[in-house]
Amino acid sequence: EIVLTQSPGTLSLSPGERATLSCRASQSVTSNYLAWHQQKPGQAPRLLIYGASTRATGIPDRFSGSGSGTDFTLTIASLEPEDFAVYYCQHYGGSQTFGQGTKVEIK
Amino acid sequence: QVQVVQSGAEVKQPGASVKVSCKTSGYTFTYYALHWVRQAPGQGLEWMALINAGHGSTKFSQNFQGRVTITRDTSASTVYMELSSLRSEDTAVYYCARSGYSSGYYFYIDYWGQGTLVTVSS
Numbered sequence: 001e002i003v004l005t006q007s008p009g010t011l012s013l014s015p016g017e018r019a020t021l022s023c024r025a026s027q028s029v030t031s032n033y034l035a036w037h038q039q040k041p042g043q044a045p046r047l048l049i050y051g052a053s054t055r056a057t058g059i060p061d062r063f064s065g066s067g068s069g070t071d072f073t074l075t076i077a078s079l080e081p082e083d084f085a086v087y088y089c090q091h092y093g094g095s096q097t098f099g100q101g102t103k104v105e106i107k
Numbered sequence: 108q109v110q111v112v113q114s115g116a117e118v119k120q121p122g123a124s125v126k127v128s129c130k131t132s133g134y135t136f137t138y139y140a141l142h143w144v145r146q147a148p149g150q151g152l153e154w155m156a157l158i159n160a161g162h163g164s165t166k167f168s169q170n171f172q173g174r175v176t177i178t179r180d181t182s183a184s185t186v187y188m189e190l191s192s193l194r195s196e197d198t199a200v201y202y203c204a205r206s207g208y209s210s211g212y213y214f215y216i217d218y219w220g221q222g223t224l225v226t227v228s229s
Contacts, residue, residue, distance in 0.1 A: 001169075033212075033214075033215070035215035035216070037216070039152075044202060044220065045152065045202075045216075045219050047215065047218075047219075050214075050217075051215075056217065088152055090152075090215065090216065092206065092212075092213060092214055092215050092216070093212050093213070093214075094212060096142065096154040096157070096166075096168075096213065097154055098144075098151060098152040098153065098154060100151045101151045101152070
């Protein structure tokens with residue numbers, strides 16, 4: 001089973017700043033089967049990115065995903081107030097697992 | 108539009124079982140899989156299991172093998188998750204979520220249910 005490690009645990013930033021979130025896999029991820037989900041307090045998660053870099057329907061272009069193999073990144077180009085949330089990476093395909101999450105909080 | 112609607116909150120005693128339902132609509136039920144993911148208070152997401160709604164086959168996390176049962180009712184486009192031998196550590200929000208599948212591979216989760224809070228307490 002692939003283990004996903006996200007860093008940092010918490011990211012303290014101001015609106016308008018750039019956020020860079022990391023997700024590292026314990027072994028190479030087949031076919032870039034890596035997704036990112038956003039979760040706000042009291043809400044279900046929401047799909048942002050799949051296939052490491054493809055934005056889901058309706059996701060603003062300030063969100064971008066990149067990476068391959070074992071290292072993946074979610075970038076939020078310029079933080080909006082509604083972007084302060086917890087972000088999880090997910091490996092899918094032959095097995096399913098989530099990273100432990102990165103909280104993006106207002107500085 | 109795709110909808111994934113779960114049953115309401117439950118309170119159970121230690122040692123009991125709980126059965127949570129997940130009713131879907133807005134797409135062809137048998138073309139997708141349904142996953143169960145739980146989130147303990149203040150914690151992250153933990154993948155538990157899935158059912159292929161077309162074939163009825165299931166896959167489980169080793170952490171839940173033997174204690175969780177996933178079933179489906181294709182006529183009602185509904186899946187069920189039953190967790191047995193409940194303990195306090197099972198207190199969590201349980202999410203049902205949809206993904207595509209092909210040739211034994213299960214894809215990214217694209218729609219989530221609203222979650223069901225299960226509280227285990229004596």
